[in-house]
Amino acid sequence: MYTSPVREAILGLKAYVPGKSIAEIKEKYGLTQVIKMASNENPLGTSPLVCEAVQRAAASSFRYPQGGNPRLTAALGRWHKVAPERIVVGNGSDEIIDLLLRVLLVPGKHSLACFSPCFSIYPIQGHICGVEVRRQPLREDFSFDFEALLSLVDDSTRLVFVTTPDNPSGYCPPRAEVEHLAAELARRAPDCLLVVDEAYMDFVEDGEADERQSSLLAGGCLPDNVAILRTFSKSWGLAGLRLGYAVLPEALAQYCWRARLPFSVNLLAEEAGLAALEDMAFREATLRTVREGRQYLSRELAAAGCTVWPSAANFVMFRLPEGAEASACVDALLRGGLIIRPLNSYDLPQHLRVSVGTPEENARFISLLRDFLGESR
């Protein structure tokens, strides 16, 4: 009899917990209209230019994409003003995280370091790859103690993960602090790569001026022990097509291309990414909607008595007033047809995260939340 004798790392595995889907909630609660504010997707949907490009490319679906996605890496090189040879694209930035682990870390020998809580893909994929995962708790206010993170690093450590702005808190450390971390790592652990996950960097306040304050990519010259992760899932509105990328040290990028599954970025995703980079009107509308919505949500949540953490991203983390239960709130909102994100999987059972929606969606969320708080008083 076959007993599926999987590796020990898989036996004890906790799977990634995604936000609930609209279809799932419609069916479960018998609803016809459901709003999803759970997975930090683009409130404006998909760019019309992207939809046209995907439709145009659909008839070519029988073709393999071009090996190495050269048009896309060239466009991204222009966008970030870096050599295209440094760019690796993947099936979401999740694939790049996995790729870096497999290319750089030997199972049973190497370790990675990250904060706790953090984006759960880093520890989950680390665990699957059979490497030691070292975790430094965030400060009480969810800011980063980089000195403490550095103290976890030794000769076995090959990757350090930092998310900025952070998920789920929205905290964004100043660029100078991240640069200092990179310099200290270079000095103390020259074989260790700092992975800076900038999935939400586009949403920092005031656009370009603030991005220069916050993003390592906007600093002009990237330290040579740093990798930057970016994604098309959030500000570009392509979560369902799966497209992310990294800017890497050039030699490492070339090894990653060799190790990557040949066609992990499919033909439609490639065309969509190229079209998205051309639609500046959609991009600007997205950033405006998110920054205004974030302000509105933060203000209204605080007015309703919640504790709200300052966010530089397209979501807001909050806690309910004393006496109100987070899980009961999530359920009440679901019955009202609105999905937000409980943070149990981040070990924060009383914290909640809501993604910025359209102005109408944001107002609906606040109204349902007020109803819930009124009833539980």
Ligand SMILES: *Cc1c(COP(=O)(O)O)cnc(C)c1O
């Ligand atoms: C959403 C998110 C990503 C993006 O993942 P994709 O695989 O590109 O969809 C990466 N990092 C963080 C911290 C995220 O929240």
